[in-house]
Amino acid sequence: TAPSALGGGAGEAVATTKQVVEGLLQVEPNRRLCCFSGIGELHHHAWYVGFDWEALGNLSLEPPLAPELKHLLDHTKRSGGQSPRDAETSGGAHGSLGSRLCEMAAQGQLDEIRQMVAEGTSINVGDFDQRTPLHVV
Numbered sequence: 001t002a003p004s005a006l007g008g009g010a011g012e013a014v015a016t017t018k019q020v021v022e023g024l025l026q027v028e029p030n031r032r033l034c035c036f037s038g039i040g041e042l043h044h045h046a047w048y049v050g051f052d053w054e055a056l057g058n059l060s061l062e063p064p065l066a067p068e069l070k071h072l073l074d075h076t077k078r079s080g081g082q083s084p085r086d087a088e089t090s091g092g093a094h095g096s097l098g099s100r101l102c103e104m105a106a107q108g109q110l111d112e113i114r115q116m117v118a119e120g121t122s123i124n125v126g127d128f129d130q131r132t133p134l135h136v137v
Contacts, residue, residue: 105133
């Protein structure tokens with residue numbers, strides 16, 4: 001939503017986006033955006049013109065894109081293979097439920113994941129890097 005507030009078109013939006021990202025990713029803290037003068041630098045940056053910081057602060061900000069996750073929670077009939085409880089206890093290549101779920105997502109085994117979720121497995125279980133199946137899909 002912020003680029004539309006820039007008024008200068010796509011070129012200005014790209015330049016402003018690049019400026020914010022590069023500013024936040026500076027290796028040297030004294031050159032990094034917000035590390036010298038505080039969060040106000042970000043609040044007043046052109047990229048955030050019109051951004052509702054108050055709504056963000058009180059957790060009432062609506063996401064600009066809200067993916068439809070219902071398809072991951074749909075209960076579907078499982079056809080053969082390892083039972084969800086067996087998969088939960090046996091783990092995957094890294095020996096954890098989170099790793100197994102990520103492997104299943106990467107292999108497109110969404111029906112199996114749906115079944116496990118329907119039986120009580122949390123879709124938010126992470127692997128060794130805290131990635132969940134939702135990161136992989």
